Amino acid sequence: MPGHSVLQLPVDALEEWVRARTAHYDAGFVSTDPRFGHAHITALGPFDPDPSEAALATIADLASLTAPIAVELAELARFPNGIIHLLPEPDDRLRDLTATLVAAFPAWPPYAGEFGADVQPHLTVDAASGKVDLASTAALLGDAVPVRVVLDRLQLAWWETDRCRVLREWRLGG
Numbered sequence: 001m002p003g004h005s006v007l008q009l010p011v012d013a014l015e016e017w018v019r020a021r022t023a024h025y026d027a028g029f030v031s032t033d034p035r036f037g038h039a040h041i042t043a044l045g046p047f048d049p050d051p052s053e054a055a056l057a058t059i060a061d062l063a064s065l066t067a068p069i070a071v072e073l074a075e076l077a078r079f080p081n082g083i084i085h086l087l088p089e090p091d092d093r094l095r096d097l098t099a100t101l102v103a104a105f106p107a108w109p110p111y112a113g114e115f116g117a118d119v120q121p122h123l124t125v126d127a128a129s130g131k132v133d134l135a136s137t138a139a140l141l142g143d144a145v146p147v148r149v150v151l152d153r154l155q156l157a158w159w160e161t162d163r164c165r166v167l168r169e170w171r172l173g174g
Contacts, residue, residue, distance in 0.1 A: 003160030005167065006045030007059065007101060009094075009151040010037025011123055014073070014086075017144050021126060028161035035166040037155055041071075041088060041123050044101040047108050047156070056156075056168060058104050063154045063170035066100075069093045073123055074146030076134050084137045085122035086145065094121035094151075 011018075018039035023030045031038065048055060071088035078084050088094060098110060098119065110119040126137040156168040 003049065003158055003163060004046040005049050005051075006040075006157050006159060007043040007047050008037055008040035008045065008155050008157050009043055009069070010035075010153055010155055011039040011041060011073070011149055011151065012037075013147045013149050014039040014123065014125075014144060017141070018123075018125060021140075025127065026161070029159070029164055031164035033165040035155070035169060036157060036164055037166075039123060040155070040157075041094060041121055041151065042110075043094070043097050043154060044105070044108060044110060046112060048105070051156070055105070059101075059154070059156065059168075060170050062097075062100055062104060063172055064174035066097055066154075067173045068150045068152040069097070069172070070148065070150045072146055072148045076125070076138055076141075077122070078128060078134055079120075079122075082128035083122075083124055084126040084128055084132070084134060085124050088121050088123065091121045 015038060019030060022038050071090065073086040073088055075087045076084060077087055102109060109117070125141065126132055152172050154170045154172060155166050158165050158167055
């Protein structure tokens, strides 16, 4: 898989769980970078693989103007493509952040426009298969959810087999 960058909000409370599940599916996507958010909510991706200093400054400004975002992750859902995910509630501020980023970087629509303009904020936890469904994933998650978190960092992360890492990171609210 070719590499790509993503603007993402790491979810530390589920990092160990998602990192282990990532290792189960594809160890090449387990990062050695301790800052890397395997557990994350995508704010905008894919993103520019080689952003200019001006673009990075814009992201820094937008992050400084965005207060940390409190959400609860409790409800599991499944997209038509089989991705099993947790829905953050409330999700309005996450949608606002994505809209702000898209307005600043219109050449980079969410998921390359594959799912339209209104994408569902989510935290990917599993992929459906003959042996994996919502019930099995809920059982695996056990008491890891529900969880309340405050998303306080925006990462520019690189996703590529054996090269996943954080390129830049900004604190929300400065």
